[in-house]
Amino acid sequence: MTTAIAIEDVRREVKILRALTGHKNLVQFYDAYEDHDNVYIVMEGGKYTEEDAKAVLRQILNVVAFCHLQGVVHRDLKPENFLFASKEDTSKLKAIDFGLSDFVKLDERLNDIVGSAYYVAPEVLHRAYSTEADVWSIGVIAYILLCGSRPFWARTESGIFRAVLKADPIFDEPPWPSLSDEATNFVKRLLNKDPRKRMSAAQALSHPWIRNKDVKVPLDILIFKLMKAYMRSSSLRKAALRALSKMLTVDELFYLREQFALLEPSKNGTISLENIKAVLMVNATDAMKESRIPDFLASLNALQYRRMDFDEFCAAALSVHQLETLDQWEQNARCAYDLFEKDGNKAIVIDELASELGLGPSVPVHAVLHDWIRHTDGKLSFLGFVKLLHGPSRSLAKGQ
Template sequence: MGTCASKPPRRNPYLPRDFPEQLQTPENEDHRDDSSAAGKPSFFYTPSPIRFFLSKKKSPARRSSGNSTPSRILKGPFPPPSPAKHIMAVLTRRRPGTGTEGGQEAGAGLDKRFGLSKRFKDRYEVGEEVGRGHFGYTVSATCKSGDRTGQKVAVKVIPKAKMTTAIAVEDVRREVRILQALAGHDNLVQFYDAFEDDDKVYIVMELCEGGELLDRILARGGKFTEDYSKNVLVQILNVVSFCHLQGVVHRDLKPENFLLKAKDDDSQLKAIDFGLSDFVKPDEKLNDIVGSAYYVAPEVLLRSYGTEADVWSVGVIAYILLCGSRPFWARTESGIFRSVLKTDPSFIEQPWPSLSTHAKDFVQCLLNKDPRKRMTAAQALSHPWIRDHNGVEVPIDIRILRLLKAYTLSSPLRKAALRALSRTLTADDLFYLNKQFRHLAPEKSENVTLESIKTALTKHATNAMKESRITDYLTWLSALRLDFDEFCAAAVCVHQLESFDRWEQHARCAYEIFDKDGNRAIVIEELASELGLGPSVPLHAVLNDWIRHTDGKLSFLGFVKLLHGVSTRSHKRLR
């Protein structure tokens, strides 16, 4: 949605210094297709500026320049066309900034009233422009009255003439709502007020004078020490986890959207630009393709994603901080998409061999292409590489609510299997779970209940949590009462454990425990009933393989399948 707060106007950092000024901003950059306004999915994509460079210089691969993040050459042929082909076709059909569509004035007939105060010019004295994006620009201003008299602020100005579609108007409305609703985090740009007049919308925020994180990356040649990278990532993960707990997904996390409060080396980071953000429930999936090319998650391209997409973007930032190059790169937009979907980032080139094993594992866990296996922001803060850095606090993880709901709806047989699995967890796994248990259990209590969860969430709640209706999700947990051992069984993430090299050992050990303590003779009909499956013959044929023919007990295959089991109640609702 354009720049925010105090982004300084500057040349495109991804292009060489001798690149023509007039070509530095692609014509179709930073926009979003409005087809969803007519009942079709909407799209947003910031295309790679590389193609404009290649159109002038027919180089087989982009050369690394002194003021840009070094690129990487992808080897080998790409797989068959990905969803990128469809996305590019949508973008080709629409060119923003023309002012007309179909021979009529763009945006004609749209209601561009936001219900905001119209006294902006009475309250603020506008200064110089400090940043510009495709959809708007940012100016400094001085407050003329009220509690902040004399204080300098940043004002994001969005011309209503740029709002040529219903989806563009809705994006601005939602950005204002989210900024108004989110409050109280040190790494979130502070929102002060919003105004409008007949021509513009004004969003007033704190002024950050230290520039973008991207500028800091480029100034240092794209490589940081592990300690400095930790300082940056702790702040990013903290604010991302906070947003997710409130039910807000940012959807455009990148170094350009983090500002430094001041010019000091240890200055505080501030997340900005919520123009593409949205509200999301713990188990809700979004489907519109939004974000910026190098940072977009695979599941976003596949049009089914949640808060995990933000964590992928943090993983890309972490990769760039530690090694100075992008994990996914190509010469064209569709190539970038295919790279994100099909290739794995390299960890064999310098400086990765000289970095710690924990640092490499940390980035790999963030860049897992399967969102179910990817760490959450809260889990990342409990990772061994980062958890002991300067007193890191592990916040409440929104994914815990989803896991507790799944456990509540599980069959007794699956609960027994999960309890066996939880007894094989490592100290690192238990560190994270203990932090979550202590957040959600009352002080000095040994049990997590519905009321204790409500109390814990209330301590961190903002108006955004009400907008996303997170508390409504808790109705599934009405009969919840878990001690620490059962809480571990409920909160263990099977998909994540499967991504570790030690998964086979985990599963085998858990099966031995289950076979000794909870396994018993079982018939197919009982197993089908436990899983909530109907009397379908094909299903019974599959379940037959889950049972040992020697004694009628659950086999190892059946045990592993049961760990991923379905809820009895959900299947009964479907029948």
């Protein structure tokens, strides 16, 4: 409780609950207690267990992954917008209220601020967002399910927005220390303020905490975004990504194997544009087949004349930004660089590197890329290797 007014608000709520308790359609009130810092209200039900939370979140992630594959971002995900179909314990959860939803293309960014304050993602407030904003909202829901409180709180909407942009969720106070490390890691990976480092909805379903052999990981929109960027990359960047793919964790490989299998590779273990087209036709709704699939296929047109095996798929569909969030990133990047030194590194002049990165004439390339190349042999330095893995960025294009 932060103010006398807030304390009185809760005391009034307790009085009202005492006066009304007993009706079959009202939550059962048992008692209330107060100490120096808090007022505690004891009611029926209680907090979700981890298993309860998993059951709910699997259904939420599944439907959101489906929406994203169809090119729809919900933009107002919150507990109130998920309803159980019946009172049965095994009832399915249904997503509702698509009034704020919108269509979004692979590389498109939306800019209007919509949604409910407690669940809005940082990038929405920055007016540049896509499907990742929904995943942030799911992270807020997961946080609430596991600990019973919101990760960001303030008395005003503007205060909530400031907290979303600046504050970090609390994970060192009860009940978090008593929850599993995997549960905490799961929520943290959904509530990363950098949308590029956030898991997708389909990826979240492959996370060790929530993974379930009875729940299939759905086809992920993210792999098409990453494959599109890979197909447009220079041979040098592809070599760097192949080296990094050798360092993938068991969990990352599980997710990528699931995605590769969904693309239904041929008997020789490779995929082509035809495989992707067939899978998309199965997974797209009738309404989306004509408007969505041509965009996907056009972005991966280079696969029309070649095939891709699983090893290359790992390089094409890995997320460098997500791998950076792992504790062992520095070590893995160093090991990947050692592999790159043996098999892919080559002498390159700054102007050629600038051309590969798509830097325009207005960028002072010698100043920007000076430390990317070793002066001893003209090959990429470790810094250059890591930067190349990320590919072109807006800040790089501006010479920052």
